[in-house]
Amino acid sequence: MSIETVLVTGAGAMGSQIAMVAALSGCTVGLYDVDQATLDRAVEQLALRMTAQVAKGRRTAEATRAALSRLTIATVLDEHAADVDLVIEAIVEKLPAKRDLFARLDDLCPPRTILASNSSSFVPSAMATATARADRFLNLHFFNPALVMRCVEVVRGPDTSDDAVRTALEFVEQIGKTPVVLDREIPGFVANRLLGAVRDEAIRLLEGGYADVAAIDTAARTALGYPMGPFELMDLTGIDIGYLTKTARYEETGDPADAPSATVTALVERGDLGRKTGRGFYVYDDDGNRTATTDLASLKGTH
Template identity: 65%
Template sequence: MTNIRTVLVIGSGAMGSQIAMVCANAGLTVTCTDLDQSALDRAESMLRARMDSTVAKGRMTAEQRDAAFERLTLTTDRDSAARTADLVIEAAVEKLVVKRSLFAELADLAPESAILASNSSSFVPSSMASAVTHPGRFCNIHFFNPALVMKCVEVVRGPETTDDTMVAATAFVEEIGKIPVVLEKEIPGFVANRILGAVRDEALHLLEGGYADVEAIDTACRTALGYPMGPFELMDLTGIDIGYLVKKQRFAESGDPKDQPADTVTRLVERGDLGRKTGRGWYIYSDSGEKQGINQL
């Protein structure tokens, strides 16, 4: 397996753009692509603001920041970057049909030695690897939000993933300064999100049963359990629609009513209240991202 020096990230949303920046900060040559130029422009603006803040806090020099941006290209030209990539990381919308279509195309474009990886935690490697040639080079490399800060990265083996792929993917995670958590067997949600999911589901049960409100549950998790933020605050940060789509997909696969999205989650998604990115989720946010109060369900 080739040494990973050139990375292609598909998707310039919050996760994709930050994954790309992490790689560039680590000295790798990175391309981040998106179908929409305006999305790339927003991503660049966000990254520059974050990196300027990092410099202001003394965590890196201005020269290091500028060198990292020199190694990062944001473009709509996905195909050219794919042809020279050692590693492709997909961070597109959480819809399996979209991911499978993307990987089928990427498998024909990228070198046979390239690793193909998804950032998804909801879809296991086998659900996507079957769409590509040489499925042995496929795995999940799952970052956590915000990727520029969070240290954990889950590296997940599918049934056909080769040892070489796992070794190279794990070494890549270490090289970019993250801590790999290796799963030798796939399971939806992997490790961290399965545990978080159990906490989230219980929080929703307590809310919908009328036992406690959003703020009380979040406060209990922060002050009694030591969580940096409560489950509702976390859903607002990551996007309420992300968890909703995961639940919809899981229910479609299992048919188990317990796997359906909670009624309150469905209500928020249908209203377009998706968390911090829309200014409203479980909480209401100011333009600067400060909490202003609890959103009425």
């Protein structure tokens, strides 16, 4: 089986870019979201990104126009689910919502359809049991920004068939990405478990008063060769994403070490989620440019 038609559910930053990646590879792609305004904003942002890439000589105007013509949007799930080879879920990181969606997709999609989640918070088996096709269920975990990052983690659940994994691997290579296969499921998978260890230690250093946000990020970039520091990365991907991931893991294990830190919890509770809200570990202007570092006292208090 080859993947020719793709449905992406959830038109946020990740879902919309995953849809664009698939469209650029030649797939016919549907992008679904319950909110029309979110879909309209996604299409507008994708068009701007494609225009910028054409201006930089990374893509041709003809290729981007063709890709955008292969991408359609819908607020009605039935419109695209009835005849699709692959579904990639990229909605909010809340397990009940994902299970409800996959149960609907299981009813709507033809038997050949592979169901996949972009989640790194939840392993395949946590979602596959909401369907009658655990053998055709897996995780395809893209990284932000999906248009740029090459890695896609392909995670099989205990019941995922070899055929589904093989098809998923071929799809990842088809869209120009590099697959990393996990033969056994584990929360966080590979990359985020490694990143999580760095992030947790960075927060311990910050909360212990050993170094500030900027110093820790600078060390990660200049000593370890990271493209950005852990606090810069949390602001980019959304502090709430990490918070929800840690919360889900803590609910599963009950281990206090898995719970979100006090600093991250405080930021999320007052809505300081990083670049998308204009403030997180750093402060940003209306164009998304960083203007200041938030000190520890401000992180713990109010502003």
